[in-house]
Amino acid sequence: MLRVVVQGTLDEARHAGFQHPNCRHSVSAYLPGVSSLIPPMRSDGKSYEAGQRQRAIERNIRKHKKRAAAAVTPEAKKAAEAKVRTWQKATREHLAEHPQLRRNRTREQLGAGNLPPARTEAPQAAVEAARLRAGDEHMPGEMDEQQLADAIGTKVPDERDLDRAAAELDRRYPVAPPVMATGGTTDDYLANRAALDTALLPLRLDDPQPTGPDEWGAYGRDITEGPDGTEHMSAAERWAYEKEIAERQAQIAYTREEIREMHQEHIYLQ
Known part of the structure; x- marks a missing residue:
């Protein structure tokens, strides 16, 4: 009978620091007598430090590219571009010293950090069309004429939405009946x-x-x-x-x- 010693649960390991940010360990199932135990690979620590150094160089390249894009004078832009070239040279030298590393140029571009990309705002007409489509029968009454025109102009509303908008416009601008004379002549x-x-x-x-x-x-x-x-x-x-x-x-x-x-x-x- 195979005896297995369990040191702790997965939650206890996470509390102890397992799967921290940038952790490269993985989780898999272990079946006694079936799964093979592969001796863990020992690292000398230099590869990890070299990778972190490469990340730092990439951050500096992005930083000075951002300064070059935001420069208000030709001198400031020229100085920032010179710094970019300096850090790019440092990248080449660092990769020559550590052949196991690979250069990923997308990491050196603006917006390649961990921040999410800037969200594109939807056109106002599309917002009004969504309001008309998602709202109930009272929604057209809460929209002004320009908002209704923008929503209808997108051609997104269906026949039901157009009928509600037309009914609201008829309510606001009722057709007056013919004026009848009251005299007896x-x-x-x-x-x-x-x-x-x-x-x-x-x-x-x-x-x-x-x-x-x-x-x-x-x-x-x-x-x-x-x-x-x-x-x-x-x-x-x-x-x-x-x-x-x-x-x-x-x-x-x-x-x-x-x-x-x-x-x-x-x-x-x-």
Whole structure:
């Protein structure tokens, strides 16, 4: 039977300094009788010190490159570039003395330290588009017109977001109904008739169909037949088209033409 002596747990080893920053030790499973014990490699300490010296030289190269980039006078820039060349020469000499080391030029560039790279700020339009998409139905009300325009201009919002933005703009800028005259003279009746005629103009087939109840309700869906390109339709397409027209007309009790006729009869009786 193989006897194994455990000196401590992994947590106890970490508390004692195991896996410190820049530690090169690794962790693996040990199976008694299966895993082979390889004698640990002993280091003379010189390789580690040589590597740390190389890191220090790289830090000095980056430091003076940064000073050269931030120099405000030609003399200061020239002096910083001279220091860069001096430390680069020190790198070559150090690597010649320690052939086991390799030069990694990316470590000598600006921004190659341990600090994270600078974060790129998102465009303001993208931020507004994200607000519109991620928010609820109240979010458009918290955005001004410029923010809504920026969000829509990115073409990121979908149809639901566009509908919410359009509803908010309609709430802010409602369409005023036609102003009706309140007097009882003939001119007042004629003015009311003209206002109703303007509001109840028939829709052509190629006009956008109203969708909201504020656009005269069922009368907003009234359409009239006109030039619609039906001559290019097949027999099946024309049948489906005429069936849809008939269904739309059956959904309403009166058309705009009938409403105007009743209004004209009312004016005549007055």
